[in-house]
Amino acid sequence: MNQLVAVFLAMSVLAFPAGVAAEQPGQPEITSQGFDFDETQAGLLGKFGRLRVRIEAPNRIAELHIKERSYEVDLANTPDAAHLQRFGLQTRPRQHKDVTLNFENYINEKLEDAGQYEILIRVTDKEGQSTRSTLKVSVIPEPATETSRVEPLREEPFLLSRAGAGPVRGTTRFGISWINTEAADVVIRVAKTAYGATKLAKLETADYEALETKEQLIEKMNILTGADTVELAIAHNGAAGEVLALVNRDRPYVLHVSESSTSLHGVGTVVTLRGTYKF
Numbered sequence: 001m002n003q004l005v006a007v008f009l010a011m012s013v014l015a016f017p018a019g020v021a022a023e024q025p026g027q028p029e030i031t032s033q034g035f036d037f038d039e040t041q042a043g044l045l046g047k048f049g050r051l052r053v054r055i056e057a058p059n060r061i062a063e064l065h066i067k068e069r070s071y072e073v074d075l076a077n078t079p080d081a082a083h084l085q086r087f088g089l090q091t092r093p094r095q096h097k098d099v100t101l102n103f104e105n106y107i108n109e110k111l112e113d114a115g116q117y118e119i120l121i122r123v124t125d126k127e128g129q130s131t132r133s134t135l136k137v138s139v140i141p142e143p144a145t146e147t148s149r150v151e152p153l154r155e156e157p158f159l160l161s162r163a164g165a166g167p168v169r170g171t172t173r174f175g176i177s178w179i180n181t182e183a184a185d186v187v188i189r190v191a192k193t194a195y196g197a198t199k200l201a202k203l204e205t206a207d208y209e210a211l212e213t214k215e216q217l218i219e220k221m222n223i224l225t226g227a228d229t230v231e232l233a234i235a236h237n238g239a240a241g242e243v244l245a246l247v248n249r250d251r252p253y254v255l256h257v258s259e260s261s262t263s264l265h266g267v268g269t270v271v272t273l274r275g276t277y278k279f
Contacts, residue, residue, distance in 0.1 A: 028057040028123045030133040033100065042138040045114050048107040052088075053135065056098045059125035064093055066101075067120040071110060075101075086110070095126075107137060114141040151214045153278040158255060162188075164268025174255070174277075175248035176200065178232075180269065186234040186262045188271060196248055199226040203243040208256040211278060221245060221252040234260045234271050253279045 033052035035041055043049055055064060064076040066087065073083045076094040084092065086109060088102030103119065111117055117139065122132040160170040168177045175196025178188040192200050201224045211217050224245060232239040239260035246253050258275040 026058055027129050028055070028059075028061075028125050028131040030055055030121055030123060030131055037133055037135070040116070040136040040138045042140055043107070044142050045111075045139050046108055047142070048104055048111075048137075048139065051103040051107065051135075051137075053101045053103065053121065053133075054098065055093070055101065055121075055123050057123055057125040058097060059127045059129065060095050060097055061093050061099065061123060062126045062128075063122075063124040064099070065120075065122040065124075066106075067122075068106075068110070068117060103135065103137075107139070111137070111139050114139050153212060153214055153217060155276050155278050158273075158275055158277050160273040161270065163265060163270045166267065173248070174246055174253055176244075176246060178271075180271065181231070183269065185238075186269060186271060188232050188234055190230045190232060190244065191228065192246075197246045198250075199224065199245075199247040200228075200230060201226050201245045202230050203245050203254065205241050205243055205256070207245075208243045208254055208278070211254060217252050217254060217278065220254075221247055232257070232260070232273075234273075235262050237261065239273060251279060253277055 031054040033054055035051070041051055043051075055061065061076050063074050065072065065074050073080075075084060075087060075089065076092055078084070078092065084090065086106040088105065089099070093099040101121075106119075107117075115138075117137045119135040119137060120132065121135060122130060124130040158170060160168060162168040162178065171177060171193075175193050175198075176190055177193050177196075178190045181187050181189050190200070192198070199221065203220075207220070211220065230244060232242055237260055239257045242257045242260075244255045244257075246255075255277040256275045257273050259273070261272045263270045263272075
């Protein structure tokens with residue numbers, strides 16, 4: 001037995017000579033993946049690409065802090081999975097010897113304005129050893145695209161008429177019709193036809209004059225509250241200056257009445273509207 005002990009001690013001395021300690025796992029390391037930490041990494045606002053950093057801790061990760069302005073989290077200990085997802089993680093890296101962080105989601109989600117940012121990274125292992133580094137990021141606004149071509153509205157004349165109880169002529173394009181509600185003063189009630197106009201509203205003369213482009217007309221129609229019917233007084237040129245806005249077959253129109261008239265014939269009262277429309 002004494003001989004065995006002597007042999008073991010001799011082997012120990014050979015393995016670890018006096019004054020040389022057995023090698024211990026080293027300090028945690030933070031390593032950039034495919035870029036240089038000394039250089040600022042740039043990307044478009046909201047479209048930043050993959051940006052990965054490798055964390056290695058031979059003594060296992062105890063804490064992994066990320067700090068950027070008021071945002072700070074310990075990824076090794078946070079119970080909130082949303083923090084982990086911002087850095088491409090599925091589980092907490094506590095007790096791991098290595099992990100790779102992807103800062104793409106964090107940058108696109110949290111850096112809402114163009115500018116220069118610094119993201120501090122600090123890893124501490126189970127032995128209390130720490131390593132830190134700074135990730136420099138430049139968020140660039142997306143280049144302005146060429147302004148789309150402004151398309152002017154076209155303007156053409158219209159003539160709408162109805163004799164007695166007959167059909168209203170000239171309204172096929174607009175998908176509207178009307179009925180007479182007062183025979184004496186000749187008031188008509190304009191309404192959308194079945195499978196015709198989907199929106200109908202009344203505007204001011206100034207609106208008609210101000211509308212110059214299709215973009216303006218579309219925007220105007222989008223904010224208008226539609227009506228089921230619109231009433232117009234026809235007699236004695238009473239409807240002159242009235243403006244109707246409507247959408248038919250997904251196309252917006254705005255009609256400006258310049259003249260309204262009535263006359264009596266054998267079939268009944270003939271109501272006529274003249275003017276111009278923009279589309």
